[in-house]
Amino acid sequence: MMSDNLNIPDDLVTRLLDARRIAVLTGAGMSAESGIATFRDVSNGLWSQFDPRVLASPQGWANDRDLVWAWYEYRRAMVMKAQPNAGHFAIAQLANALQAAHGKEVEVNVITQNVDDLHERAGTTSVVHLHGSLFGPRCKACGRPARDLPAPSDVPVMKLRPPRCTHCNGYVRPGVVWFGEDLPKDAWRKAKAWVNDCDCLLVIGTSGVVWPAAQLPVDAQAKGKLVVEINPHVIALRQSFCIP
Ligand code: ZN
Numbered sequence: 001m002m003s004d005n006l007n008i009p010d011d012l013v014t015r016l017l018d019a020r021r022i023a024v025l026t027g028a029g030m031s032a033e034s035g036i037a038t039f040r041d042v043s044n045g046l047w048s049q050f051d052p053r054v055l056a057s058p059q060g061w062a063n064d065r066d067l068v069w070a071w072y073e074y075r076r077a078m079v080m081k082a083q084p085n086a087g088h089f090a091i092a093q094l095a096n097a098l099q100a101a102h103g104k105e106v107e108v109n110v111i112t113q114n115v116d117d118l119h120e121r122a123g124t125t126s127v128v129h130l131h132g133s134l135f136g137p138r139c140k141a142c143g144r145p146a147r148d149l150p151a152p153s154d155v156p157v158m159k160l161r162p163p164r165c166t167h168c169n170g171y172v173r174p175g176v177v178w179f180g181e182d183l184p185k186d187a188w189r190k191a192k193a194w195v196n197d198c199d200c201l202l203v204i205g206t207s208g209v210v211w212p213a214a215q216l217p218v219d220a221q222a223k224g225k226l227v228v229e230i231n232p233h234v235i236a237l238r239q240s241f242c243i244p
Contacts, residue, residue: 015226017102019199023191024091025216026112026119029205029231033085037078037118046156047071057179061140065171070160072174073152076134079116081154087204088122109194113206113213115176128187128194130213132176141170183212195219200226 028036047055050067054060061068084092095108110119110127115134119127129136132217137146144167162171191213195201201220206213220227 002228011225012228015096016200016228019098019226020106021060021194021198022094022106022200022202023194023198023216023220024094024108024110024202025191025195025203025206025213026110026114026204027206027213028114029181030087030112031082031085031114031116031118032205033087034082034116034118035078036082036118037075038116046158047072053179054107055125056176058181060175061178064240065173066159066161069162069174070157072134072176073160074156077152077154079118079134080151082116082118084118084122088118088124091119091122091202091204109190109198111191111194111213111216113210125171128190130183130187130191132184134176135173136175137172138175139165139168139170140173141165141222142168144168145175146172181235188212191216192219196223198225200228202230205231 050071054063055068055071084212089108091108097108098106108124108126110124112119112127112129113131115129115131117133117135137149138144139146142165144165146163146165149163149172164170165172195216196219198220201217203217217227217229
């Protein structure tokens with residue numbers, strides 16, 4: 001993410017070094033370097049005839065759940081094949097790096113709009129997923145988490161029957177937040193608290209930031225926090241959106 005000619009103002013470095021609590025908001029651009037498909041990419045291939053905004057909606061599920069489940073399982077397989085990139089590792093190591101620099105405790109909390117698990121796999125333990133996770137499927141009927149699902153195939157198929165809930169026999173649905181659905185309450189509450197309590201908010205790879213997540217940097221700024229936006233590939237990011 002860093003380049004040789006990156007010019008970081010001195011006062012920004014000073015304020016970052018002073019920060020004891022840092023919140024990080026990440027979006028699709030964060031995972032793009034790991035090869036995670038963006039909004040545009042995921043509608044390629046087998047699913048090119050379908051609008052991702054319909055597939056990723058309660059209506060899409062009602063229309064054809066086998067199609068939707070196949071699409072999400074393929075995306076889960078693609079994420080499992082991907083690796084965290086230098087940006088994920090830099091965030092995971094940020095607290096330790098700052099503590100090593102000045103010997104004071106630093107807390108780093110990550111708020112991501114991404115549905116992959118690359119922050120966790122890079123070693124970040126404090127993460128909330130505003131848009132849910134590909135790795136948190138649950139029963140559509142009773143809401144219980146579905147555990148021990150078989151690993152998805154990385155060979156795309158057009159339709160796949162979703163598994164059944166072991167408790168109520170309802171269908172298991174993807175654990176993501178679809179268009180038209182509310183954000184998970186706990187994740188949103190935590191995200192707002194982290195932003196409220198932080199000294200500094202880093203906003204990374206989220207040019208296509210989606211409401212209500214877009215409110216977080218606005219709130220931080222209104223409260224006088226240091227807000228730093230990091231978008232190394234601005235032009236590419238303008239075309240990339242988080243897709244639930
Ligand atoms: Zn159930």
